[in-house]
Amino acid sequence: MRTVNFHIKRYDPARDAKGTSRVEAFEIPYETSLTVLEGLFHIQEHQDPSLSFRYCCRASICGSCAMYINGRYRLACQTNVLHLHTDEVHVDPLPHLPLVKDLVCDMDDFFAKYEYVQPWLQRSSQEPAKEILQSPADRHKLNMPIDCILCGACYSSCPSVWTEDNYLGPAALLKAYRFEVDSRDEARKERLPRWDNERGVYRCHTIANCIEACPKELSPTEGIQWLKMAAVRRRLFGRAK
Amino acid sequence: MPHHQLIVVGGGLAGLRAAVEAKASGLDVAVLSQVHPGRSHSSAAQGGINAALANHPDAHDDTPEKHAFDTVKGSDYLADQDTAIQMTKDAPGVIFEMDHWGCPFSRFDDGRIAQRPFGGAGYPRTCYGADKTGHYLLHTLVERAYERQVKMYIEVFVTSLIVDEGRCRGVVAYDMINGGFHAFTADAVVMATGGAGRIYGNSTNAIISTGAGAAMAYHAGVPAEDMEFIQFHPTGLLTTHILMSEACRGEGGYLVNGEGERFMARYAPKAMELAPRDITARSITTEIIEGRGINGEDYVHLDLRHLGAEKILERLPGIRDIAIHFEGVDPIEEPIPIRPVQHYTMGGIDTDVDGRTRLPGFYAAGECACVSVHGANRLGGNSLLETIVFGRRAGMAVVADLEGGSAGGGDVSAAGSAAVSAMEARVAELASRGADGADPYAIRAEMIATTRDYFGVFREESVMRTGLETLRRLKERCGGIGLRNAAGVFNLDLMRTLELEGMVDLALCVAEGALARTESRGSHSRTDFPARDDERWLVHTLAYYTPEGPRLEHAPVTLGTFEPQERKY
Numbered sequence: 094m095r096t097v098n099f100h101i102k103r104y105d106p107a108r109d110a111k112g113t114s115r116v117e118a119f120e121i122p123y124e125t126s127l128t129v130l131e132g133l134f135h136i137q138e139h140q141d142p143s144l145s146f147r148y149c150c151r152a153s154i155c156g157s158c159a160m161y162i163n164g165r166y167r168l169a170c171q172t173n174v175l176h177l178h179t180d181e182v183h184v185d186p187l188p189h190l191p192l193v194k195d196l197v198c199d200m201d202d203f204f205a206k207y208e209y210v211q212p213w214l215q216r217s218s219q220e221p222a223k224e225i226l227q228s229p230a231d232r233h234k235l236n237m238p239i240d241c242i243l244c245g246a247c248y249s250s251c252p253s254v255w256t257e258d259n260y261l262g263p264a265a266l267l268k269a270y271r272f273e274v275d276s277r278d279e280a281r282k283e284r285l286p287r288w289d290n291e292r293g294v295y296r297c298h299t300i301a302n303c304i305e306a307c308p309k310e311l312s313p314t315e316g317i318q319w320l321k322m323a324a325v326r327r328r329l330f331g332r333a334k
Numbered sequence: 335m336p337h338h339q340l341i342v343v344g345g346g347l348a349g350l351r352a353a354v355e356a357k358a359s360g361l362d363v364a365v366l367s368q369v370h371p372g373r374s375h376s377s378a379a380q381g382g383i384n385a386a387l388a389n390h391p392d393a394h395d396d397t398p399e400k401h402a403f404d405t406v407k408g409s410d411y412l413a414d415q416d417t418a419i420q421m422t423k424d425a426p427g428v429i430f431e432m433d434h435w436g437c438p439f440s441r442f443d444d445g446r447i448a449q450r451p452f453g454g455a456g457y458p459r460t461c462y463g464a465d466k467t468g469h470y471l472l473h474t475l476v477e478r479a480y481e482r483q484v485k486m487y488i489e490v491f492v493t494s495l496i497v498d499e500g501r502c503r504g505v506v507a508y509d510m511i512n513g514g515f516h517a518f519t520a521d522a523v524v525m526a527t528g529g530a531g532r533i534y535g536n537s538t539n540a541i542i543s544t545g546a547g548a549a550m551a552y553h554a555g556v557p558a559e560d561m562e563f564i565q566f567h568p569t570g571l572l573t574t575h576i577l578m579s580e581a582c583r584g585e586g587g588y589l590v591n592g593e594g595e596r597f598m599a600r601y602a603p604k605a606m607e608l609a610p611r612d613i614t615a616r617s618i619t620t621e622i623i624e625g626r627g628i629n630g631e632d633y634v635h636l637d638l639r640h641l642g643a644e645k646i647l648e649r650l651p652g653i654r655d656i657a658i659h660f661e662g663v664d665p666i667e668e669p670i671p672i673r674p675v676q677h678y679t680m681g682g683i684d685t686d687v688d689g690r691t692r693l694p695g696f697y698a699a700g701e702c703a704c705v706s707v708h709g710a711n712r713l714g715g716n717s718l719l720e721t722i723v724f725g726r727r728a729g730m731a732v733v734a735d736l737e738g739g740s741a742g743g744g745d746v747s748a749a750g751s752a753a754v755s756a757m758e759a760r761v762a763e764l765a766s767r768g769a770d771g772a773d774p775y776a777i778r779a780e781m782i783a784t785t786r787d788y789f790g791v792f793r794e795e796s797v798m799r800t801g802l803e804t805l806r807r808l809k810e811r812c813g814g815i816g817l818r819n820a821a822g823v824f825n826l827d828l829m830r831t832l833e834l835e836g837m838v839d840l841a842l843c844v845a846e847g848a849l850a851r852t853e854s855r856g857s858h859s860r861t862d863f864p865a866r867d868d869e870r871w872l873v874h875t876l877a878y879y880t881p882e883g884p885r886l887e888h889a890p891v892t893l894g895t896f897e898p899q900e901r902k903y
Contacts, residue, residue, distance in 0.1 A: 107822055126573055138775040142819040142827035147369075150540040152576045152656060154469055155373040171659050193511055194824045204370070204488075213477035214436030223387075223426075224433040226445030235438045239463075239470060243372055275436065 095123045097180040099132055101144070104192045114192070117141075123174065129184060130158055130169040133196075146196040156242030159249075159308065160196055161185040166246040166306035187249035202258075203245050206265040210287050214272060215280035231276040238271035238316055240309050247303035247313050253296045260296040261288060263303035263313030269293075270316030273323060289324045297321075335750050338364040338485065340732050341504060341520040343492050343547060345371025347468075347721035348700025348728075349526030350475040350484075352689075355729025357482045361736065364485040366492055366507055366518060368542060368829075372476045375528050375540035376721065379468025380579035380652060382450060382460035383722075384715035385425035389442060390449040393457035398422040400456055405716060406896045408454040408610050409709025410856035410866065412560070412874070414892035417687045417705045421716075424723045429461055432722065437474040439463050440649075450584045450649075452714045454610035454903065460715040465579050465652045468718060487518070491829050492546070493757055495523065495554045495696070498749035502554070502696035506753045508832075513823045515757045517750030522695050522732045525551060525683060526725065529701035533841045534676035535782030538570055538577040547702040549836025551683045552843070556691045557876040557887070559704035561681035561840065562847030563857050565712055566791050568614040570675030572633050574660045578653055578672055580714040582636055583607040585649050589618065590635045590669065591626040597634075605903035612711040612857045613903060615674035619791045628671065635669035674791055678717060680708045680857065681843075684876060689728030690735075699728040706874065709891075710856020764817035764831060771816020774831045777808050777838070784808075785841050793848055794861045802845045806883065809838050839884075843877040846884045851875065868898055 099121055104114040119136045121127070130151055137144045149155040151170040158169040163183050174182060190198035247263040248254055254262045261269075269288045272278045288294055294317050303313040326332045340356050342349045345367035357363045365371065386396040401422035406413050433439060433447065440448040440463050452460040463470040479486065489510040496504040496517060504519035530545025531537035552558045568589070569578040583589070589607050591597045601617040602609035609617070622632045638646055638653075643666045646654055650665070657663045657670050683698040685691050685705055691698060700721045707720055764771070788801025812835040819827040853867035854860045872891055877884035 105822065137826055143822065143825075145824035145826060149369050149373045149542050150375060150378045151574075152378055152540075153659060154377050154466070154652075155369070155375075155540065157369060157373050173660075194822070197824050200370070208480050211481075213481040214434075214474075216434070220430075220434045222430075224430050224439075224447050227441050228445050229441045229443060232438065232441045239438045239473070240466070242377075242469075243370070272436070275438075277433075277436065 096120045097123050097127065097132070097174055097182055099136065100181065100183045101196070102185040103195050105194055127174045128170055129160070129162055129167070129172045129174065129182060132174065132182065133169060133184070145194040153308065154242060156244035159187055159244035159246040161188055166250055166308065168244065168308045171308060187245055189249050189255050190245070198245070200245055203248050203262070203264065206261045207243065207268060210261065210265050210269040211284050212268040212272065214275065214278050215283060216277065217279050225277045227276050234274045235271060237311055238267050238274070240311060241267055242309060244308060246306040246308060250302040250306035252300055252302065253298060257292070257296055259292040261293055263317065266294060266297070266320065267311065267313040267316045270320055273320060285324065285327065288320060294320045294324065335517050335519055335747055336364070337519045338362050339521045339736060340364070340524065341366060341518055342524045342526060343505060344374070344526035344528060344700070345369070345486065346374035346376040346526060346528055346700060347472055347475060347718065348725035349524065350479050351722050351725030352524045352526060352699055352729035353484045354475065354478050354482055355726050356732050357484050359733040361733060364487060364518070365479070366487045366490050366505065368489060368491045368510070370488050371479065371486060372473060374472060375543050376472045377469045378540060378577065379718050380465045380577060381452065381581035381584065382462035382467045382715045383429065383471065383718035384452070384455065384459050384713070385429045385461055385719065386422065386457070386459050387426055387429065387447060387449060387461065389446045390458040393449065393459055396457040396459055398425065401425065401459060403896055404455050405707060405713055406709070407901060408711055408713040410711055410901060411868070411872065411898040412709030412855060412891055413707050414705070415895045416892050418707045419895065420687050421707050421719060421723045425719055428722045428726060432471060432474055435474050435478050437463065438470050450581060451608060452584050453580055453605070453608045453614065454713045455715070460584065462581065465581050465650045471718060492550070493832055494753060495550055496746065496749055496753045497554055497693070498746055501694045503746040503749060506757050508829065510824050515754050517754050519746045519750045521736055522697065524689065524728050524732065525696070525698040525702055526700045527702045529679035530837070530840050531676050531679065533782065533785055533837045533844070534564070535786040536570070536575050537676040538567055538575055539676070544833050544837050545679065545702070545840045546833050546836055547698070548682050549840055551691065551696070551698065552839060552877070552879045553836070554693060555879065556693050556696065557684045557878050558840065558843050559681050559684040560706060560847070560875050561843035561877055562851055562875060563680035563710050564676060564789070564844060565611055565678035565680060565857050566615040566674040567677030568611055568618055568674050569636050569672040570677070571656070571661050572671040572673060575675040576656055576660055577677065578636055578657070578670060579650070580611070582638055582650060582653060585645065586641055588637045588640070589614070590637050591621045592628045592630060592634070593626055597621050597626070602903040609903045610711055610713060612859070615791055616859055618674050622673065633671045633673045636672045637669040638665040639667070639669065676786070678712055680704070680710065680712055687727065688731035689724055690731055697728045697732060699724040710858060761817065761820060761828065764815060765820035767814065767816035769816055769818050772811045772814045774815050774834050777811055777815070778834055781805065781808050781838055781841055785844065789844055789848055792859050792861050795849065798845065798849050802849060805838065805842050805845055809842060809883070812838055839879065843884045846886060847875045847877060850886055872898065
């Protein structure tokens with residue numbers, strides 16, 4: 094039977110010094126189809142029960158299983174070994190993030206920055222009895238940012254994040270953009286100071302790693318550039334949005 | 335020992351909606367979830383959420399009453415009619431509220447929320463955001479939970495209830511990030527952990543949809559209601575069982591057999607592809623059994639090509655991505671190979687219309703609960719609605735009950751410590767057997783194959799008896815399970831071993847309920863009893879936990895508005 098070799102970066106806080114890791118190899122049977130996530134489960138069930146990784150939907154919508162696989166950011170569930178065109182599969186946790194164990198990263202800072210941009214619709218008007226009307230054209234402006242699954246791949250790939258701990262990063266700024274372009278949102282000045290500064294949009298140097306890393310093919314860079322223009326319009330011309 | 339007035343277990347739509355509601359009324363609320371709430375299985379819902387908004391040009395005279403009728407008829411008259419009426423009455427309001435909170439619904443040209451046709455519905459009343467409605471609704475509620483400062487314990491794995499003096503006073507949970515078991519005490523607990531799809535080997539559900547919450551309630555003496563009613567979604571992707579939304583057919587997609595024929599004409603000549611899910615799943619299965627699958631194999635085609643690239647990219651972009659990534663098929667160019675697969679647990683924790691259960695202080699909402707609004711067959715678009723309507727109602731009920739002075743009162747730390755000690759003893763026992771004990775993954779593999787093969791779309795006594803014997807043997811083997819890896823953080827072996835016995839217990843409820851029910855109703859289709867039998871079986875099944883297996887009782891269905899009649903589509 095055909096087999097493939099998984100080379101997995103391991104870290105266990107109970108035995109490894111912080112910042113160190115090991116690579117362990119596992120041989121896995123390959124029948125007709127195998128995703129990287131299925132391979133990880135095979136190892137956990139049959140070879141090493143101590144292997145740790147995140148998972149949930151296995152259908153590329155929950156954002157749990159972003160990893161660094163054969164030199165690229167990918168969702169483990171969405172990555173079929175077939176499409177890697179090799180029998181050697183290298184699986185690392187998201188680089189540049191602190192580790193909890195094995196392939197599980199510490200996402201606390203990531204979500205703290207998400208929360209910091211106040212990612213919720215803000216309104217001051219009296220709500221209508223029915224829906225707030227929104228034209229299809231205005232709704233279309235949301236198409237890109239609302240598909241973010243908060244997997245953290247962009248955040249892990251961004252050199253500005255690596256070099257500045259306080260930088261909000263592409264995912265949080267994409268979320269800020271999502272509300273700024275929503276015709277229903279009425280935050281005028283409330284959210285602006287949170288991203289219109291050195292730890293916000295101006296720390297993006299349009300390296301665009303985030304675009305390449307995103308498993309949903311979104312463009313945080315585009316959102317961040319839009320925010321920069323919006324900030325200029327507001328500061329120089331006093332426009333609301 | 336952390337204490338909160340309300341603990342919500344599960345951060346999906348139902349749990350978050352309950353938490354947001356109770357928090358707005360000033361309660362101290364905490365959500366415990368084994369994943370970040372934004373990763374909950376609610377995010378995988380695709381097609382939409384039903385409400386009689388009458389926004390669609392063909393639905394100007396739609397009403398909540400008509401929505402209730404479709405729901406009850408779809409349920410094969412097993413839904414409690416008062417709860418179905420309540421749900422459809424609450425529906426427009428909760429949808430508008432989700433819009434006010436920022437949910438990015440798709441829009442009609444006039445700016446109102448767009449609606450599409452769905453199976454078993456008399457009007458196009460399914461509100462949607464492209465084909466990612468669950469993802470959009472869930473993120474909207476996650477955002478609202480952050481805004482309201484709901485306390486979230488993320489990546490804690492709840493293992494049991496703390497019951498003290500006949501009242502639920504909290505839960506015991508494993509801290510995945512820091513390790514160890516802890517008591518989280520409370521004055522009330524809302525269970526919202528989702529369905530039990532993963533007791534089947536061919537489920538659309540997320541891997542964490544193990545039925546854990548329903549199993550904990552069942553073990554604590556709350557009956558599991560109507561567990562034999564398992565929904566098989568007509569269109570699961572062939573190799574991975576990932577959902578291909580009903581929206582594919584709502585937007586006009588065809589089901590085609592190996593002879594190139596739109597076979598639904600034989601089974602539901604009026605509704606065609608938009609017959610309810612039970613009927614459509616049976617029709618596909620019949621085509622496959624009778625040799626009319628594609629190339630005689632066990633699948634048929636879902637054909638979207640005639641919709642054209644523009645419509646597919648606008649309305650069904652997520653479906654296209656999934657088909658390409660997971661099946662290697664671009665629906666713009668080729669038909670999608672599909673077959674019916676487990677999708678939804680109609681049954682669950684027996685609750686009233688406000689989420690209350692027989693255990694004081696303990697509430698449930700969403701797929702883990704059985705209100706019951708879905709009866710023997712849920713309509714597409716009603717599950718997202720159920721989560722928000724009954725999550726909200728459970729939150730309101732907790733507020734009312736605690737204000738009314740029915741709080742637990744006394745100090746619960748001793749009971750909490752005892753519950754933690756009991757869980758630690760359980761883990762020590764499992765670990766003492768280690769690799770010498772029974773292999774939990776072998777038991778899991780056999781269980782999910784048994785439910786899939788013996789309790790599927792069509793059921794028959796002798797087949798089910800064989801399956802039940804297997805499940806009983808597996809239950810016995812659960813007594814000797816060994817835990818190979820007892821220590822450390824993010825311990826998947828620990829969690830997956832601890833959840834297994836509850837899964838087997840729920841599978842036994844499905845099996846016993848299905849064997850006992852000698853009729854065909856909704857999703858429960860017996861080849862040996864093909865007719866519905868209202869005289870004997872217009873009743874709910876209640877399964878009570880005993881160490882020897884489920885003890886079944888029956889309870890009347892609430893009727894009164896819609897007279898049961900034959901279902902024709």
